[in-house]
Amino acid sequence: MSHSGTPGGQPGPQRTTDRAPALSEPARAYAELIAGNRRFVSGAPRHPNQDAGHRAAVADGQHPFAVIVGCSDSRLAAEIIFDRGLGDLFVVRTAGHTAGPEVLGSVEYAVTVLGTPLVVVLGHDSCGAVQAAREVATTGTQPQGHLRAVVDAVLPSLRRAETEGVQDIDGIVDIHIAQTVETLLGQSPVLADEVAQGRCAVVGVSYRLAAGAVSPVAAVPACFATLGEEAGPLGPAAPAAA
Numbered sequence: 001m002s003h004s005g006t007p008g009g010q011p012g013p014q015r016t017t018d019r020a021p022a023l024s025e026p027a028r029a030y031a032e033l034i035a036g037n038r039r040f041v042s043g044a045p046r047h048p049n050q051d052a053g054h055r056a057a058v059a060d061g062q063h064p065f066a067v068i069v070g071c072s073d074s075r076l077a078a079e080i081i082f083d084r085g086l087g088d089l090f091v092v093r094t095a096g097h098t099a100g101p102e103v104l105g106s107v108e109y110a111v112t113v114l115g116t117p118l119v120v121v122l123g124h125d126s127c128g129a130v131q132a133a134r135e136v137a138t139t140g141t142q143p144q145g146h147l148r149a150v151v152d153a154v155l156p157s158l159r160r161a162e163t164e165g166v167q168d169i170d171g172i173v174d175i176h177i178a179q180t181v182e183t184l185l186g187q188s189p190v191l192a193d194e195v196a197q198g199r200c201a202v203v204g205v206s207y208r209l210a211a212g213a214v215s216p217v218a219a220v221p222a223c224f225a226t227l228g229e230e231a232g233p234l235g236p237a238a239p240a241a242a
């Protein structure tokens with residue numbers, strides 16, 4: 001595996017070694033992501049791996065430590081909100097983080113060919129794709145063109161929210177994030193096997209547009225849902241989650 005212990009060539013301040021010496025590779029990758037998000041939230045990003053030297057260094061090959069399956073929303077730029085740079089994240093984005101065949105294939109490529117140990121589903125509050133699906137579910141009016149494919153992919157989450165009695169849009173978003181995690185694992189035996197073997201984890205996180213912070217809403221293995229807290233301080237800036 002080529003995931004470096006210090007993605008980005010950063011010195012890795014204290015890391016988690018004294019409190020969690022046996023963190024697995026997926027757990028270390030998740031800790032790196034959370035640490036980057038905390039830097040971003042606190043207004044103290046380091047912008048790692050964005051210099052010319054690193055650009056040249058990664059030209060011969062990529063070893064991203066996380067796959068991001070995120071919404072295309074323009075305010076959800078993965079490298080910015082996780083404070084990472086070139087070669088760090090393998091990013092697949094669609095409106096409403098739908099998980100169709102090309103997305104599944106892209107995830108499988110990263111996990112099996114590149115050896116990436118973590119898949120993160122990244123959704124957010126006020127998601128337009130989820131709102132569009134709710135509009136369709138409410139009015140029955142079908143959207144134009146290929147937008148229908150996006151809405152159709154989100155509708156199962158709307159039905160699940162209805163069954164669970166969840167009506168607020170951000171609650172529905174959280175359900176859709178969890179649904180996307182389940183879809184990835186359910187539709188990709190390759191990914192499910194990597195997770196079963198302990199080589200990979202899949203975590204769904206919800207991002208708050210105004211605060212900039214992510215919080216986990218679903219995870220396989222389930223322990224990843226609380227890993228950020230268990231791992232203790234991950235970096236120089238660790239503000240309490242709002």
Ligand SMILES: [Zn+2]
Pocket residue numbers: 071072073095096124126127128129130
């Ligand atoms: Zn969205």
